[in-house]
Structures are given as C-alpha cells and as structure tokens.
Amino acid sequence: MPKSTSSGKRLAKNTLLLYLRTLLVMAIGLYTSRVVLSTLGVENYGIYNVIGGFVSLFTIAGGTLISATQRFLNYELGKKHDSNPNKVFCTAMGIHMMLSAFLLLLFETFGLWFLNAEMNIPAERMTAANIVYQFSILSFLIKIVSMPYNAVIIANEKMSAFAYISLLEASLHLAIALLLSKSGLDLLVTYSALLLCSAVLIRMIYGIYCKRHFPEITRFAIVKDKSSYKKQVSFASYTFLGSTASVLSGQGVNVVMNLFCGVAVNAARAIAVQVQHAVEKFVSDFMTALNPQIVKTYAAGEHEKSMHLAYQGAKFSFFLMLVFSLPIIFRTPQILHFWLKEYPDYAVEFVRFSLAYTLLTVLSKPIITEILATGEIKTNALLIGGLRILILPICYFALWSGYPPTVCYYIMIGIDLLALHVRLYILRSITGIPLKEFYKHVMLYIFIVSFLSIAATLTVDSLMDDSMLGNVAFVVISVVLAAIIAFFGGLHSSERAALIAFASKRLKKKKEMN
Secondary structure, rough: OOOHHHHHHHHHHHHHHHHHHHHHHHHHHHHHHHHHHHHHHHHHHHHHHHHHHHHHHHHHHHHHHHHHHHHHHHHHHHOOOOOOOOHHHHHHHHHHHHHHHHHHHHHHHHHHHHHHHHHOOHHHHHHHHHHHHHHHHHHHHHHHHHHHHHHHHOOOOOHHHHHHHHHHHHHHHHHHHHHHHHOOOOHHHHHHHHHHHHHHHHHHHHHHHHHHHHHHHOOOOOOOOOOHHHHHHHHHHHHHHHHHHHHHHHHHHHHHHHHHHOEEEEEEEHHHHHHHHHHHHHHHHHHHHHHHHHHHHHHOOOOOOOHHHHHHHHHHHHHHHHHHHHHHHHOOHHHHHHHHOOOOHHHHHHHHHHHHHHHHHHHHHHHHHHHHHHHOHHHHOOOOOHOOOOOOHHHHHHHOOOOOHHHHHHHHHHHHHHHHHHHHHHHHHOOOOOHHHHHHHHHHHHHHHHHHHHHHHHHHHHHHHOHHHHHHHHHHHHHHHHHHHHHHHOOOOOHHHHHHHHHHHHHHHHHOOO
C-alpha cells in the first residue's frame, strides 16, 4: 500500500474517532455547564471561572514547552535515521518538573497577593475564593507535569486514547455537577475540590496508558546532556511571546473584564467560551490528527506535501467551524434559553463574537504548525507575539475609557486578522511559495462558501418560527445546507472524490461486519 494512502487512511480514522468523542463529550459538557450554573449561581460560577483564568495566566511557559515537546517528538518519529524520542521525552519531563516548582513559587507570592488585593470578588466570598485558588493551583500543576505524556500520544497518532479518556473525564465532571446539590458544604469549594480529584485520576490514567503502550519512549531517566535541554528551551523561548499573547488575549482579558465589570460578566464570558470550545472541538480534533503528519512529512523532506496539508487544513478547519457556527450565531438567544433557561447579560453578544473570532483564528493554526515544522520560528515569535500581546493593554484602556465589554472582541478580531497575514508573509519568506497560492486555493473558496452559506441561513431563518420544532428544524437544515455548499463549492474534485471514497469504504466495511 502506498505510504501516502496509508497516512491518509490513518488521518481519516483518527479524525473520525476524535469526532465521535467530541459529540459525546460536547453533549455531556453542555449539560454539565447547565447543572453547574444552576447549582452554583451566577456569582459563584463567575468567581470560579475568573480564578481559574487568573491561574492560567501563570501557565504561559507550559504552553510554549508543550509546543516544543510536540514538535521535537514528531520530528524524531519522522526521521529515517538516528531517531531517539525517549531522550526528547525525558528532557521534556525534567523541564516540566522545574517549571512546576517555579510556577508554585509565583502562585504563592504574587498570585496570592493579586487575588486578595486587586481582584473584584465580593468580600463575603474571599475565604472560599482563596480555597478555590489553592485547589486550582494543584490542578494546573498536575496538568503541567502531564503534558509530555499527552505529547507522546499525539505524536504516535493514538487518538483512540484521547477519545476514551476524554469521555471518562467528561463523565466525571457530570457526576461532580450532579453531586453538588447533595453537598452540605460550601458549593464552590466542594466543586473545585472534586475537580482536583478528577484531574489527579485522569493524570494517573494517561501515565499508565503511556507506560503500557510506549514504554520505550516514556521510560524516564535523568538526561545529563545540557544541549538537549538547550534545544527545547531555546525553541520554547521563541514561542514564548506567542503563548503569552494567547493567554493574555484569553484569560488576561477575562481578568481585565473582572476588574471593570465584575463577576457577572465573567460568568457570561465563561458561557461564551464553553460554546466556543464545544464548536471549536470539531476543528481542533481534525488538527490534532493532522498536525503530526504536517511535521513528519516536513521532517522527511517532503516540503511541498507538508505545505499542501497545511493549506488543506486551513480550508477544512474553516468549513467545519462555519457549518456548526452559523445556526448558533443566528439563534443564540433561543439556544441559550433551551440550554440554560436563565443566563447573564452579555451572554448572547459574547457567544456570537466568540464564534466569529474563532472562525478567524482556525485559519492560522495549520500555518503555525507549518512554521513550527520548519524550525525557523524566531521571526514569527517576535512579530506575531509582539503584535498579539497588544490585545491586553488596548482592552484595558478601552474598558477604562468606559466602552462596553464587547469592545474587547473587536480588538481581538482586528489584531488577529492582521496577524494571519503577517504569518503568511513569514511562511513565504521561509518556503519561497507565493502568497497567491494561499489566496487562490484557500481564501477564494472560503469567501464563496461563506457568502452562499450566510445567504442560505438567512433564508431558512426567515421561514422558521421560534417554536421548539422550528428551532430544531432551523439548526438541522442550516447545518445540512452549509455542509452541502462547502462540499460542492469549497472542495476540489480530487478532495470530494477522496471523501466519497473514504465514506464508501467505511459503509462497506460496516455492512461486512454486520
């Protein structure tokens, strides 16, 4: 069997597994959010999310290191000679352990002071907030130490592990939410304590899985070769600005909103982020399956194929996001009412802006992976990181000037639109491939599909009423129409043929099994 055919089947299989996982996890997660919001109330829900967001600000370095670990593991596995992924893993573990110790020091000094002196939390809830803060610290440190294990699973493209473990994690969160109402203790403290227990269990499961399936990679030993640490830390340092900007534009903006608008707005943003992540998961699952192949093909010297995968990834990611986002954007109030019954002010606006923002950012992710694959990341880190880090101070100034919190989304969309084009220029300077290739094969199809899909959704919206049956029919018809438009208007004939062939084989195999 040709190598390209095998890798294509593996990509399709991994993506399908992740999508099945996503549907189940999304359904459980959305219902869990409804139960948690109803049980905790808007104030406690907002407090938990703003504290969790504040703790996330300290994990910037963790995001840069996991990118470095992922890249080096993929590169090692893609090499034809002298591959040593175990050394990469052991080096990563050592770095993550040192990072955890450093973060703990920051958490218990500056972080503790900021929580008690600066954050906008009701005085009567400060004791509970401090307890939640400590539980959140432990949960995040556990995730930091777990990152190299996750990188090993992704690099080896064993996506079924994520499917099963993620489903277990979502089920645990649902069980926690249902148990909350039975607790006679402080609900906010109980919720954060149980989530910590869940994080410990999931961390143990990932570790056991990796030890059993990849013992040759995850066999830990202290690496004394300083150059190994230097390579990963050096690579991570160049991506530090980008990771900093991502965290500041997400959790940093959340903290700024808390300073000027209070915990009710944090609750609204938490709801919007929950919807955003649920829809974005369809795209991130596809990219999780695709990213290793982009890096491995580049490491094998197949640069044109790697670039083709990145361009396809950008186009497919946008179409997937568009298909599921449009019906939610058009009928956000009805969906939120069905999901949560009662929801805080700004929730509708935040959901719509969050989905629009994600439609833009998914275009950049395959481009970022391609740049990381080349190893030439210095220019990208300095330019993009320096540009996106402006989001937080501009949002702070806008809110300080009296603008509503929705202004933050205008700022984020504007800066990330500029960042996309800067990344394309950087990629052109590295690979020499003209920008017209991206605009011709990606952007042109995106504009066509977006225009036709919006027009079709507008038409369906005008024909359907606000009843339960009307809303369900609207969502189903809108998704089907957008998918059809994307399939026929956004894909080349070869891409359509590949998808049809894959679907036919899956159906034939299923019939044979029956």
